[in-house]
Amino acid sequence: MPKLLVKIALAGAFALGAGTAMAQSTIRIGLQDDIGSLDPARSSQVVDRMVLRSLCSSLVDIGPDLKFVPMLATAWSVSPDGKTWSFTLRQGVKFQNGEPFNASAVKANIDRARTLPASNRKSELASVDHVDVINDYSVNFVLKNPDSALIATLSDRAGMMLAPKSLANDADVAAHPVCSGPYQFVQRVQNDRVVLEKFAGYWEADKYPIQKVIYQPMPDSTVRLANVRSGSLDMLERLAPSDIKSVTSDNRFNFVSVDGLGYYSLTFNVGAHGPKALKDKRVRQAVELAIDRDAINQVIGAGIFSPANQPFSKSSSYYDSAIKTNKRDVVKAKALLKAAGYDKLDVTLTYGNSTASNQMAQLLQAMLSEAGVNLKLLPTDYAAALDAAHRGDFEMLYSGWSGRVDPDGNLHQFLTCKGNLNYGQYCNPQVDSLLDDARVKSGLADRKALYDAASQILADDDPIVYLYVQPWPYLLSKKVQGFVAYPDGLIRLRGMSIKG
Amino acid sequence: MLRLIANRILMAIPTLILVSMMIFGLQKMLPGDPVLAMAGEDQNPQVIATLRLKYHLDEPVPTQYLLWMKDLLHGNLGTSLRTDVPVTELIAQKLPVTLQLAVMGMIIAVGIGLPAGILAAANKGRMLDYGANILALSGMSIPNFWLGLILIFVVSVRWHLLPSSGYVAPSEDFWLSMKTMLMPAFVLGAALGAQLMRHTRSAMLSVLQADYIRTARAKGLLRATVVVKHAFRNALIPIITVLALLFGELLAGAVLTEQVFTIPGFGKLVVDAVFNRDYAVVQGVVLVTALSFTAANLLADVLYILLNPRLRHS
Numbered sequence: 001m002p003k004l005l006v007k008i009a010l011a012g013a014f015a016l017g018a019g020t021a022m023a024q025s026t027i028r029i030g031l032q033d034d035i036g037s038l039d040p041a042r043s044s045q046v047v048d049r050m051v052l053r054s055l056c057s058s059l060v061d062i063g064p065d066l067k068f069v070p071m072l073a074t075a076w077s078v079s080p081d082g083k084t085w086s087f088t089l090r091q092g093v094k095f096q097n098g099e100p101f102n103a104s105a106v107k108a109n110i111d112r113a114r115t116l117p118a119s120n121r122k123s124e125l126a127s128v129d130h131v132d133v134i135n136d137y138s139v140n141f142v143l144k145n146p147d148s149a150l151i152a153t154l155s156d157r158a159g160m161m162l163a164p165k166s167l168a169n170d171a172d173v174a175a176h177p178v179c180s181g182p183y184q185f186v187q188r189v190q191n192d193r194v195v196l197e198k199f200a201g202y203w204e205a206d207k208y209p210i211q212k213v214i215y216q217p218m219p220d221s222t223v224r225l226a227n228v229r230s231g232s233l234d235m236l237e238r239l240a241p242s243d244i245k246s247v248t249s250d251n252r253f254n255f256v257s258v259d260g261l262g263y264y265s266l267t268f269n270v271g272a273h274g275p276k277a278l279k280d281k282r283v284r285q286a287v288e289l290a291i292d293r294d295a296i297n298q299v300i301g302a303g304i305f306s307p308a309n310q311p312f313s314k315s316s317s318y319y320d321s322a323i324k325t326n327k328r329d330v331v332k333a334k335a336l337l338k339a340a341g342y343d344k345l346d347v348t349l350t351y352g353n354s355t356a357s358n359q360m361a362q363l364l365q366a367m368l369s370e371a372g373v374n375l376k377l378l379p380t381d382y383a384a385a386l387d388a389a390h391r392g393d394f395e396m397l398y399s400g401w402s403g404r405v406d407p408d409g410n411l412h413q414f415l416t417c418k419g420n421l422n423y424g425q426y427c428n429p430q431v432d433s434l435l436d437d438a439r440v441k442s443g444l445a446d447r448k449a450l451y452d453a454a455s456q457i458l459a460d461d462d463p464i465v466y467l468y469v470q471p472w473p474y475l476l477s478k479k480v481q482g483f484v485a486y487p488d489g490l491i492r493l494r495g496m497s498i499k500g
Numbered sequence: 501m502l503r504l505i506a507n508r509i510l511m512a513i514p515t516l517i518l519v520s521m522m523i524f525g526l527q528k529m530l531p532g533d534p535v536l537a538m539a540g541e542d543q544n545p546q547v548i549a550t551l552r553l554k555y556h557l558d559e560p561v562p563t564q565y566l567l568w569m570k571d572l573l574h575g576n577l578g579t580s581l582r583t584d585v586p587v588t589e590l591i592a593q594k595l596p597v598t599l600q601l602a603v604m605g606m607i608i609a610v611g612i613g614l615p616a617g618i619l620a621a622a623n624k625g626r627m628l629d630y631g632a633n634i635l636a637l638s639g640m641s642i643p644n645f646w647l648g649l650i651l652i653f654v655v656s657v658r659w660h661l662l663p664s665s666g667y668v669a670p671s672e673d674f675w676l677s678m679k680t681m682l683m684p685a686f687v688l689g690a691a692l693g694a695q696l697m698r699h700t701r702s703a704m705l706s707v708l709q710a711d712y713i714r715t716a717r718a719k720g721l722l723r724a725t726v727v728v729k730h731a732f733r734n735a736l737i738p739i740i741t742v743l744a745l746l747f748g749e750l751l752a753g754a755v756l757t758e759q760v761f762t763i764p765g766f767g768k769l770v771v772d773a774v775f776n777r778d779y780a781v782v783q784g785v786v787l788v789t790a791l792s793f794t795a796a797n798l799l800a801d802v803l804y805i806l807l808n809p810r811l812r813h814s
Binding site for chain 2: 034036037043044045046117118119120122123124171174175189190191192193216217218219220222223226227229230231232380381382383384386387388390401402420421
């Protein structure tokens with residue numbers, strides 16, 4: 001009996017100790033958008049991935065330099081024909097419900113992501129024919145055709161592993177996801193917060209000093225900033241560029257910004273519903289030449305909108321340094337328009353309405369007017385802009401893409417004839433074959449040669465004008481230490497701590 | 501009395517049906533496709549097709565409405581297209597939050613508006629009257645999202661007196677809950693208090709000119725007694741009508757206030773739902789809002805009867 005009492009007292013004291021430690025090491029993170037689904041198979045938003053990165057481990061991860069690093073898989077290799085990928089799995093990993101992580105768990109997860117009707121991962125995993133369990137800790141992905149983007153796919157949501165037992169009741173997966181990441185799910189209040197707490201059984205738990213994480217969606221950037229200023233948040237993602245000046249002069253905060261994997265761009269509708277003028281590449285080139293990317297960076301980006309001239313950012317191994325950014329040249333732009341038979345041109349620009357995109361549209365309008373292009377602005381809400389894009393009901397579209405680690409994700413679906421996101425309906429068989437080949441080739445050098453060739457054609461054809469690299473600007477209270485910004489924008493809590 | 505209540509409830513049914521039809525139609529007229537908004541950045545065609553089928557979005561609009569109606573009669577408001585959570589569950593989660601905000605806002609509005617209106621009427625044409633009028637005018641003309649942002653900057657960012665956002669349930673921590681809700685409730689209550697003050701003032705003024713008030717004064721009754729006991733009670737009927745109508749404005753104002761203070765209530769739910777074309781959620785929220793507005797007006801009718809003995813016997 002006394003033993004039991006001692007045990008209870010000890011447990012109580014331990015809980016108390018843990019309680020105080022928790023109070024001191026909670027991080028509150030402000031997110032730009034409301035969180036969608038926390039089921040890795042269903043999720044479709046960047047902010048979902050911000051939460052999932054701490055909740056669920058994936059087979060591999062990326063480093064800040066975009067190189068793949070081991071996570072649940074410790075090693076991997078691909079067969080010479082490119083059709084079998086073998087993974088060696090980490091031993092001794094537990095899911096947050098105590099289940100062991102092993103090869104059959106990988107198979108269960110991949111099979112689910114490939115077959116679930118509402119899965120957003122189906123197209124990412126389309127190349128996978130089946131998964132073979134070799135033994136408890138090795139697994140083979142057998143492909144229908146070589147797919148060099150597979151490893152990148154498995155570093156994101158498609159490679160995130162849920163506890164097999166938790167998959168039994170599908171409706172519960174999003175409501176209470178059980179994974180093997182460093183933090184486990186506690187609570188979600190729709191439109192308000194997602195709370196995670198440290199998973200003591202994580203294989204690298206000592207690298208995560210923070211005990212509790214609270215993600216709070218706050219779509220209004222002014223409100224988000226006010227909450228960091230008042231101390232209600234410890235950090236926020238996507239600080240508005242217009243606020244950069246006021247925070248960099250404030251010594252209570254650290255401001256960090258990194259070039260992302262995505263970009264903002266202008267898409268010309270060269271398809272059936274598009275205006276005749278834009279089908280002429282000289283007109284598209286004239287529009288590009290009328291744009292001053294440095295002015296965009298300074299005026300709207302406050303210095304964080306790195307000018308872009310291709311779909312890959314400089315941090316990518318696939319960045320083609322041979323492509324030169326066109327400097328603004330109004331005289332040449334006018335000459336090109338004239339050669340195409342236009343003195344003046346009226347074009348409509350469709351975009352999702354926000355303070356930032358309105359500023360951008362107005363700046364573009366001013367720059368293009370000097371070259372004789374009269375831009376009519378058509379701001380709509382995001383859902384309506386998306387709908388117009390799908391129906392091909394626009395002339396020029398200003399939009400952004402959050403970017404993918406593998407170059408395929410930034411190009412193939414946008415510019416191949418049947419591409420899913422090819423809103424401008426650009427179609428060039430030569431580009432198609434280059435981009436299709438790059439999908440199946442393995443090896444960086446071989447692939448890069450193909451992407452370089454495609455990029456050269458696209459830079460001249462100009463179906464999409466890349467304006468700037470999507471940045472990931474963060475604001476952190478000085479209390480937050482050890483934060484490293486990654487080009488994918490996700491917040492990795494490894495090594496992060498709260499001081500004081 | 502019971503018959504009156506029963507009558508009113510019966511009359512509310514066609515109103516609610518009409519409201520639901522209107523909101524259904526209006527939503528379908530909005531440009532934008534919920535499935536595209538749901539499918540996220542990748543816009544996977546397979547996912548789009550599955551979702552369209554699952555939520556009957558491939559059916560004609562009248563069929564969709566009837567399907568929704570059928571579920572409604574079974575007590576089912578559908579599931580959120582975006583999060584797969586039943587709408588009834590979302591409403592049960594959010595309604596108490598907005599009700600707390602609305603009730604606190606109402607208390608503040610009444611606490612400011614009634615005394616200010618009475619004082620202004622009793623002191624018509626004097627400094628107090630002008631002062632109250634200026635205050636009311638500013639209360640009505642300052643947009644509440646702006647007032648909210650200014651208060652956040654002054655009270656939370658500069659003075660660190662109150663939390664700048666979020667929500668704590670009273671059951672979790674009563675005082676913290678009150679503290680968190682105080683600023684949003686004030687923002688919401690200020691505009692309504694201003695309107696209430698104007699209405700109270702004019703209702704009181706017209707009553708104060710009545711013959712029986714002059715008689716009461718002539719009898720030698722104290723001015724305060726006349727104002728509060730004789731005049732105010734009679735002025736209450738129009739004030740209650742206004743209060744019931746203002747309740748609707750309160751719910752509408754909550755939409756903006758919740759955005760500014762990131763309170764996870766009805767307003768935030770419906771705004772996010774509209775932007776994501778989450779039809780089922782918008783429908784559910786509007787229906788419940790219309791229902792509570794009807795209930796508030798029913799309560800006003802009952803209060804008339806309690807306040808006015810003449811109505812009780814007719």
